[in-house]
Amino acid sequence: KKGHSKGSQYRNKTYVPDYTLKQLVSVKEGLQHLMSNPKNSLLTNALIEYLKDAEHRISDFEMRQPKNKLEERQEIRVQQSRPMVQYKAPKEKKEIDGSCSMPTRLQRIMCEGICAGSFPGSGSEMLRALISSMTGIKTSKGIPQEDKTKNVYVSYKTHMPKRVGAESNCKLSRAMLLLRNPMHAIPSYCNYGYESSINVRNHQVQATPEYWVSCRDKNFEKWLAVWVYNVEYWVTKYSSNNLLLLTYENITNTNLGPENAMRLAKFLIVGKGVSVHLQDVPCVWKKVVQGKKGHSKGSQYRNKTYVPDYTLKQLVSVKEGLQHLMSNPKNSLLTNALTEYLKDAEHRISNVKM
Incomplete structure (x- = not known):
């Protein structure tokens, strides 16, 4: 009657379940793994939306951390997502025309090329x-x-x-x-x-x-x-x-x-x-x-x-x-x-x- 799905009627939610940064990075990597071998366009579209959510949560998580903690979390994130020896954080991306962004500085990163x-x-x-x-x-x-x-x-x-x-x-x-x-x-x-x-x-x-x-x-x-x-x-x-x-x-x-x-x-x-x-x-x-x-x-x-x-x-x-x-x-x-x-x-x- 209230115009929303039954699922939202069942439980009165008093908080939003959160995750650690390490867990969010694992979610992101799992989604990227699935997207690397596309089988279905509808699946790809869904995974893209899930990936956006994961990246948004990671961004919010980092913004909430004190500066010294943020650096520590970034180090954990790098170690979990990339087998690198050294990592330099990329410069902020520059908007081209509002529809997409391009890197302002390219990096050398240990990767599987x-x-x-x-x-x-x-x-x-x-x-x-x-x-x-x-x-x-x-x-x-x-x-x-x-x-x-x-x-x-x-x-x-x-x-x-x-x-x-x-x-x-x-x-x-x-x-x-x-x-x-x-x-x-x-x-x-x-x-x-x-x-x-x-x-x-x-x-x-x-x-x-x-x-x-x-x-x-x-x-x-x-x-x-x-x-x-x-x-x-x-x-x-x-x-x-x-x-x-x-x-x-x-x-x-x-x-x-x-x-x-x-x-x-x-x-x-x-x-x-x-x-x-x-x-x-x-x-x-x-x-x-x-x-x-x-x-x-x-x-x-x-x-x-x-x-x-x-x-x-x-x-x-x-x-x-x-x-x-x-x-x-x-x-x-x-x-x-x-x-x-x-x-x-x-x-x-x-x-x-x-």
């Missing part, structure tokens, strides 16, 4: 920015330490193997592969070389048509072979549970980008010492990948004055390389990406013949 493999020209720097913005932890271009207690980066960028038959210098147990259509990645790689040759900062100008043709004809066969080998290497070296596949085309797509950023975030938080505010991921993706102008940053960097082309022989080589990879499917997402790249190659071949 991942190898981030890609062929040059595939958007690896954009991906590094997205990863660090979601986690608040720095990424690296270097090699992970053999002593895991010295690994303080959330991801390690690598373009290796750089030749067919070689191995990557990243030996971690989990990895991701950023894939891009080779007919777009190769021109981007040539652009990088052109910018270096004229002492211009990366991602600013497109190579001249003459430079592109020279770079293409000099390197195409070798680079295409390495691109194909890179794909084979990563999908063979890692099981599907330990390898995340992302494509440049999807991560920069207005509709698919937020969804793929969420896949990346959930893959990252499986590692000890890594946390992400999942509710902020779509907004962070928009800030990092699309920027203020509402389109992918890659299209902002270089004003393109022409579309890089290929000879018929080169296009046929691309088609054969893609068909080779598709003949031994390792991953359904990989097959879908390769199918799109193959359609592009066949379309270009048709246009050249016409």
Whole structure:
């Protein structure tokens, strides 16, 4: 009759049950564990709300403590949630536009990072920015330490193997592969070389048509072979549970980008010492990948004055390389990406013949 659920009629509550900080942190970790392996979108939504409640209680708990006690509680919280040797509290997050926040300072924290493999020209720097913005932890271009207690980066960028038959210098147990259509990645790689040759900062100008043709004809066969080998290497070296596949085309797509950023975030938080505010991921993706102008940053960097082309022989080589990879499917997402790249190659071949 009073317009509320029976449960609230049964018991006259005289206090709000509370928890210790250690218990609240355990609740948070349990929820993050469940969210790291999503099975159901409704479940994920519910867990996000529970996680917000836990984080709110933790925040309230800390605010109620005297200063010296607060420092003690923070130390307990760090020890419980992350196997760190040292911890520096992050600076307060700065609001961007009221919808989400970004870290003002990135940290080095002992954590279980991942190898981030890609062929040059595939958007690896954009991906590094997205990863660090979601986690608040720095990424690296270097090699992970053999002593895991010295690994303080959330991801390690690598373009290796750089030749067919070689191995990557990243030996971690989990990895991701950023894939891009080779007919777009190769021109981007040539652009990088052109910018270096004229002492211009990366991602600013497109190579001249003459430079592109020279770079293409000099390197195409070798680079295409390495691109194909890179794909084979990563999908063979890692099981599907330990390898995340992302494509440049999807991560920069207005509709698919937020969804793929969420896949990346959930893959990252499986590692000890890594946390992400999942509710902020779509907004962070928009800030990092699309920027203020509402389109992918890659299209902002270089004003393109022409579309890089290929000879018929080169296009046929691309088609054969893609068909080779598709003949031994390792991953359904990989097959879908390769199918799109193959359609592009066949379309270009048709246009050249016409």
